[in-house]
Amino acid sequence: MRAPARSWARVLGNRVVARDTRWIELECPDVAAAASPGQFVMMGTGLSDVAAPFLPRPFSIGARDGDGRLGFLVREFGAGTRRLTRVEPGDELLILGPLGRPFHLSPDRAVLCLAGGVGLAPFLFVSAEARHEGCEVRIVYGERSGDRVFDLGLVREIAGVDPELRTDDGSLGARGLVIDDLDLGDRPQLLACGPDPMLRACVRLATEHDLPLQVSVEEHMGCGVGTCQGCVVLSATGEWIKSCTEGPVFDATELTWQT
Amino acid sequence: MADLSQRLFGVDFQSPVLLASGTCGYGEEYADLIPLERIGGLVTKAVSLEPRPGNPPHRVAETPGGMINAIGLQNVGLDRFRSEKLPWLSENLHDARVLINVVGHSVDDFGAVVSGLDGEEGFLGFEINVSCPNVADGTMFGTDKRALSDLVTRLRSLTERPLVVKLTPNVPDIDAYARICEEAGADGLSAINTFPGMLIDVERRRPVLGNVSGGVSGPAILPMGVFLTWRAAAAVSIPVIGIGGIRSGDDALQYILAGASLVQIGTALFVDPAAPVQVQEDIEGYLRRHGVERLSDLVGALSLPENLPERG
Numbered sequence: 001m002r003a004p005a006r007s008w009a010r011v012l013g014n015r016v017v018a019r020d021t022r023w024i025e026l027e028c029p030d031v032a033a034a035a036s037p038g039q040f041v042m043m044g045t046g047l048s049d050v051a052a053p054f055l056p057r058p059f060s061i062g063a064r065d066g067d068g069r070l071g072f073l074v075r076e077f078g079a080g081t082r083r084l085t086r087v088e089p090g091d092e093l094l095i096l097g098p099l100g101r102p103f104h105l106s107p108d109r110a111v112l113c114l115a116g117g118v119g120l121a122p123f124l125f126v127s128a129e130a131r132h133e134g135c136e137v138r139i140v141y142g143e144r145s146g147d148r149v150f151d152l153g154l155v156r157e158i159a160g161v162d163p164e165l166r167t168d169d170g171s172l173g174a175r176g177l178v179i180d181d182l183d184l185g186d187r188p189q190l191l192a193c194g195p196d197p198m199l200r201a202c203v204r205l206a207t208e209h210d211l212p213l214q215v216s217v218e219e220h221m222g223c224g225v226g227t228c229q230g231c232v233v234l235s236a237t238g239e240w241i242k243s244c245t246e247g248p249v250f251d252a253t254e255l256t257w258q259t
Numbered sequence: 260m261a262d263l264s265q266r267l268f269g270v271d272f273q274s275p276v277l278l279a280s281g282t283c284g285y286g287e288e289y290a291d292l293i294p295l296e297r298i299g300g301l302v303t304k305a306v307s308l309e310p311r312p313g314n315p316p317h318r319v320a321e322t323p324g325g326m327i328n329a330i331g332l333q334n335v336g337l338d339r340f341r342s343e344k345l346p347w348l349s350e351n352l353h354d355a356r357v358l359i360n361v362v363g364h365s366v367d368d369f370g371a372v373v374s375g376l377d378g379e380e381g382f383l384g385f386e387i388n389v390s391c392p393n394v395a396d397g398t399m400f401g402t403d404k405r406a407l408s409d410l411v412t413r414l415r416s417l418t419e420r421p422l423v424v425k426l427t428p429n430v431p432d433i434d435a436y437a438r439i440c441e442e443a444g445a446d447g448l449s450a451i452n453t454f455p456g457m458l459i460d461v462e463r464r465r466p467v468l469g470n471v472s473g474g475v476s477g478p479a480i481l482p483m484g485v486f487l488t489w490r491a492a493a494a495v496s497i498p499v500i501g502i503g504g505i506r507s508g509d510d511a512l513q514y515i516l517a518g519a520s521l522v523q524i525g526t527a528l529f530v531d532p533a534a535p536v537q538v539q540e541d542i543e544g545y546l547r548r549h550g551v552e553r554l555s556d557l558v559g560a561l562s563l564p565e566n567l568p569e570r571g
Contacts, residue, residue, distance in 0.1 A: 003291035003292075004291060004292065005292075006292055006531070006532050006533060044530055044531075046530065046531055047506045047507070047527055047530050047531050047534060050323075050324040050325075050477075050478045050479075052321060052323075053321065054321055054324060054325065054326070054477065054478075054530060055319075055321045055326055055529055055530060056529070056530060080321060094530075094531060096292070096532070219316050219317070220316065220317045220318070220319050220320055221319070222319040222326065222328065222529050223282070223528065223529045224529075225288055225289065225292065225532075226284060226288045227282060227283055227284035227288045227289060227304075227528075228281070228282060228319060228328070228330065228529065229313060229318065229330050229333050230317075230318045230319030230328060230330065231316070231318070231319070232313065232316055232318060232333075233316070239312065240312060240313050240314075240315075240316075240333060245288075
C-alpha cells in the first residue's frame with residue numbers, strides 16, 4: 001500500500017443528495033491514484049481557525065475517477081460535519097490519505113454489500129471497482145425513512161447497480177432491515193458498513209449462514225494514522241486495536257461482538 | 260540565516276520544535292508525513308513497566324478549540340518498547356533528539372523503566388509523566404510535593420541522562436512544584452500536561468468518554484499553558500519546554516518569550532502534520548524580521564510592565 005499524503009484539495013462540487021446529506025467532490029489526484037475501496041481520508045479545514053471541525057473527520061472514499069477526482073457522502077451530525085456540508089466549489093479542504101486497510105474481495109464469489117445510512121459510501125467505490133473486475137455485486141441499502149435515502153440516480157451512476165432499498169418505516173422501498181428477506185442462494189461474500197446494531201445483526205446472519213463477512217467500523221478518530229490510539233475497537237482476543245490502521249475494514253472474526 | 264538551534268542538556272537541538280508525547284506514537288507512525296530529521300525532536304508515547312490495555316471508547320472527542328482524550332496510556336510496555344520500537348528510533352533519527360516519556364504506578368515502576376532503558380542507544384533522555392496516580396496512596400505524583408520529590412530524587416540516582424519532568428497544570432502553585440523538581444535533580448521541565456475535563460452527551464445523558472473524564476488539549480489551553488510556563492520558568496534556572504495549544508510560530512514564540520527554551524506540538528499534528536515544519540519556518544521568519552540572530556536571545560525576553568502588581 002502506498003504511504004498516505006497530506007494535501008489541500010479543491011472542492012469541485014457539492015450537491016444535496018438527501019436530507020442533511022451532500023455528495024462532495026474533491027480534486028485530489030495523489031489520493032485518487034493510490035486509493036482502494038474501503039479506505040478513508042481524514043478531511044478537515046486546517047489550523048488557521050479553531051471553529052468546528054477543528055479535528056479532521058474520517059470519511060470513506062465513495063468514488064474516484066481517472067481524472068484525480070474523489071467523491072464523499074457527507075452527512076450532517078454536528079457542528080463539524082455541518083461546516084463540511086457547507087463547502088462550495090473552489091474552497092479547499094485539508095486531506096490526509098488514503099488511510100486504513102481496504103476490503104479484500106475473493107474473485108470467485110459474488111459480493112453482497114449491506115449498507116446502513118452513510119455506510120453506503122464505501123460500497124459505491126467497492127461496486128464500481130469490483131464490477132470492473134467482473135465481480136457480481138449487489139447492494140442492500142437501509143435508511144430510517146425515505147427522506148434520508150440518497151439520490152438513487154447518483155448511486156446507480158457511481159456504483160453501476162440499483163440498490164435494494166429498505167426503510168424502517170416503509171416510506172420508500174421495502175419496510176424492514178437490510179438483513180431481512182435476503183437472497184443468499186449464491187452464497188455471497190458479505191461486506192457491511194453501518195450503525196453498530198446493524199453490524200451485530202450482520203454478524204449473526206453471517207454466522208447463521210456460514211458466510212464470510214467483512215465489516216467497516218466507525219469510531220471517534222484523532223489522527224487517522226495510528227499515533228493517538230483514540231479510535232479503538234475490541235479485538236476477538238480482548239485487546240483494544242486501532243480502527244484507523246488495523247481497520248477500518250476487519251474480518252468480522254477479528255473483533256469481539258457484544259450480543 | 261537565523262539560528263534556530265538551542266544547546267541544552269549538553270547537546271544541540273537543531274530547532275526548538277519537538278513533537279509531544281502521545282501525539283506522535285513512537286515516531287515511525289509519522290515518518291511518511293513529517294520530515295522528523297528536520298525538526299528538533301520528539302517525545303515518545305508513554306512507556307510503562309508492563310503493557311497497558313488502555314480505556315474503552317470513546318477515547319477522543321472534539322471540544323471548543325481543541326479536544327479531550329482518555330487513552331489510558333495504552334502502550335506496549337518496557338520489553339516490547341525496547342525490542343520493537345527503540346531500534347527504529349535508533350536507526351532513523353540522528354539529528355532529531357528523542358526523549359522517552361515514562362509513566363508508572365509507583366516509584367519502583369518508574370525506576371524499572373528508566374533503569375531498563377538507560378543503557379540502550381537511540382535516545383537522549385527521559386520525560387517523566389507525573390500526571391498519574393501513585394498506587395501507594397491514590398494521589399497523583401504531580402500534585403503531591405513529597406511524592407514528586409521522592410520520585411525525581413530516585414530517578415536522578417538511576418540515570419545520568421537528561422531527566423525532564425512534565426508538570427501537571429492541576430496545581431495552584433506550579434512554581435513550587437517546579438522548584439521541587441529542580442532541587443531533586445531534574446535537568447528540565449515540560450509545562451504543561453493536559454487539563455482535566457469532561458464532556459457530556461446530553462441526548463444520551465452519558466459522558467462522551469468511556470473513561471468519563473479526560474485531558475483537554477489544543478488551542479483552547481494556550482493562554483493557561485503560556486501563563487504556567489512563565490511562572491515555572493521564573494521559579495527555576497533549569498530549561499523549560501513549553502506545551503499547550505501551539506499551532507503557529509506566534510504561539511510557539513509566546514512560550515519562548517515566557518521563558519521556554521523548547522516547545523512541543525501535540526494536538527495540532529492531528530489537524531495538520533505539516534504544523535511542526537510550518538511553526539519552525541514561522542519562527543525563522545520572525546527572527547529575520549526582528550533582526551534576532553539566535554533564538555536563544557528570545558528565551559524569557561519578555562518586557563513586563565514596570566511596578567508589576569503582585570500576582571494572584
